[in-house]
Amino acid sequence: xxxxxxxxxxxxxxxxxxxxxxxxxxxxxxxxxxxxxxxxxxxxxxxxxxxxxxxxxxxxxxxxxxxxxxxxxxxxxxxxxxxxxxxxxxxxxxxxxxxxxxxxxxxxxxxxxxxxxxxxxxxxxxxxxxxxxxxxxxxxxxxxxxxxxxxxxxxxxxxxxxxxxxx
Amino acid sequence: xxxxxxxxxxxxxxxxxxxxxxxxxxxxxxxxxxxxxxxxxxxxxxxxxxxxxxxxxxxxxxxxxxxxxxxxxxxxxxxxxxxxxxxxxxxxxxxxxxxxxxxxxxxxxxxxxxxxxxxxxxx
Numbered sequence: 464x465x466x467x468x469x470x471x472x473x474x475x476x477x478x479x480x481x482x483x484x485x486x487x488x489x490x491x492x493x494x495x496x497x498x499x500x501x502x503x504x505x506x507x508x509x510x511x512x513x514x515x516x517x518x519x520x521x522x523x524x525x526x527x528x529x530x531x532x533x534x535x536x537x538x539x540x541x542x543x544x545x546x547x548x549x550x551x552x553x554x555x556x557x558x559x560x561x562x563x564x565x566x567x568x569x570x571x572x573x574x575x576x577x578x579x580x581x582x583x584x585x586x587x588x589x590x591x592x593x594x595x596x597x598x599x600x601x602x603x604x605x606x607x608x609x610x611x612x613x614x615x616x617x618x619x620x621x622x623x624x625x626x627x628x629x630x
Numbered sequence: 631x632x633x634x635x636x637x638x639x640x641x642x643x644x645x646x647x648x649x650x651x652x653x654x655x656x657x658x659x660x661x662x663x664x665x666x667x668x669x670x671x672x673x674x675x676x677x678x679x680x681x682x683x684x685x686x687x688x689x690x691x692x693x694x695x696x697x698x699x700x701x702x703x704x705x706x707x708x709x710x711x712x713x714x715x716x717x718x719x720x721x722x723x724x725x726x727x728x729x730x731x732x733x734x735x736x737x738x739x740x741x742x743x744x745x746x747x748x749x750x751x752x753x
Contacts, residue, residue, distance in 0.1 A: 509664045511662040511663070512660040513662060514659060611664075
């Protein structure tokens with residue numbers, strides 16, 4: 464079901480067809496927007512040494528939505544760890560193009576067991592149709608780790624990757 | 631970027647990263663590990679021979695072999711544990727009571743720092 468630009472009524476008969484198209488169908492779309500989510504509960508944590516952006520998990524930390532056109536909101540707040548003074552970067556791949564470019568949309572220098580990194584992004588103005596959003600990361604040096612609910616002591620957390628059409 | 635995926639368990643990421651970088655040079659961009667898979671990230675223009683070489687390096691990787699830095703870290707840790715076992719008590723400043731004032735002050739400072747560290751370590 465596709466979004467229909469709501470009609471501007473003038474002096475005309477109110478038909479069930481118009482009501483169904485412009486009110487019922489659009490309200491159903493608003494109630495149940497295109498959405499994808501995945502909660503990490505993996506057999507092992509994720510690690511990378513890549514100094515260029517790569518997919519964290521092209522299967523699970525990836526969402527394909529068929530949207531009605533507009534904006535998509537992405538939220539993910541994983542616990543990540545890396546060696547001293549090293550930086551871990553995150554970006555989103557939207558249909559094959561990175562959203563942030565350069566060093567991505569967020570970066571952190573984790574200390575101790577790790578830090579939670581809030582990855583929040585509004586992908587604006589997408590055309591109606593199918594869109595694939597994937598989480599990517601890289602490190603400045605060393606080995607970055609993203610905890611994935613894999614039973615690691617004091618880091619057995621289960622972050623949720625959420626992708627949702629919002630307009 | 632080219633990414634090749636090789637199934638394998640028990641990866642010493644730091645050691646494998648070091649040997650891939652040493653043997654593949656600038657074609658090598660890094661590796662990712664998750665759930666029994668190693669993904670090696672290579673530059674787009676990496677020749678097929680180098681791709682095969684990367685696969686062989688991953689397949690032949692011995693996760694029990696430590697890098698020089700990993701060995702040094704273990705040695706450092708062992709030295710620390712040994713020093714802890716040899717110094718279970720904080721400094722006894724009474725032994726410095728007959729020393730000059732500056733030495734006594736230093737002894738008290740060392741004792742205080744030891745106590746702070748023990749507190750941080752919940753001892």
